[in-house]
Amino acid sequence: MAVFRNLRIVLVPFERQFAAPVALYHKNVIDHYENPRNVGSLDKNDKNVGTGLVGAPACGDVMKLQVKVDENGKIIEAKFKTFGCGSAIASSSLATEWIKGKDIGEASKIKNTDIAKELSLPPVKLHCSMLAEDAIKAALNDWKVKNNKNDG
């Protein structure tokens, strides 16, 4: 429930932006924003969990994306926590949805342009989708580093 309380906190500035005709959000963003998928955390000390933590200093956004990978290299779980604007939350929510069920090779091919297109992000919000791509890459990389170490 803590997650939802937190969302209510960020909802206020979002509504304010939303009310301004210049910063209209696409319905896909609003859907992911109002009903974010896969919010939460996985145990970062678990060997099968990869954690990506990235930030966008220009906005002061922070995004954590985690994946749980099975022995076949398939992503069986994905969670995120993002503190930032609506587009950053929507981008990370969509990212977790897309990578769930994919193997790590496929997941690493997801591009920020795909996320931006799906959410119809305006040019000023493109960096939010870049952040999500960075977060996926960082999470997968963390998993790889962890497992190579543990294997050897």
Next chain:
Amino acid sequence: MSGSSALADRKCWKCGTATNTEQELFFCNCGVVQIVPSDMTFFQVMKCNETFNIDVQLLSELHKDLQRKLHPDRYSQKSKEERLLAEQQSAFINKAYNTLLKPLSRGLYLLELHNDPIEESNSDVDPEFLMEVMEVNEDIAEASTDMDALLKVENINSAKINLCLKEISKTFKDNDIPSAKRHLIKLKYFTNIDDKLKEVYRTMMDKH
């Protein structure tokens, strides 16, 4: 409307005489309001040294004084050109004032003047620091409406802001722009946390 718009080598668009950049920044001695110089910085227009530490009280006084002199009411009987110029001057001064007033926007503006702004594509943040920001945000979410817990977060965050401001001031003084930038990034995150806390307080007040 003719007349040079760069700060050096300015001439009054009306009477054609060269204007002094100090005394005639806004008005020519002939009494006519001047064009905003295209290359004028916010520091120049507000008569501040180009440094991080400025006298905010002086800034506010100058802003008030200038806005009075450039108030639209004073130009209702003047020509259309003068009215327009006064509006432009007034808008520029407001922008300068608002940018210089808050340390965060002032610091970011200084980075711009040093040709090293924080770009949107920039993602170079210390991971340990990001973890700290994440945890503070989680603490706020966890605290929910527990005022004591929220105030505790706020106090710690305020202390971090003060420390950060000292670092920014020092690094700008030493002309160490990369370090100033690193600390300004932190200030941006701390400021966001502060904004979020205020938002939480507002939501709590609305419910009562």
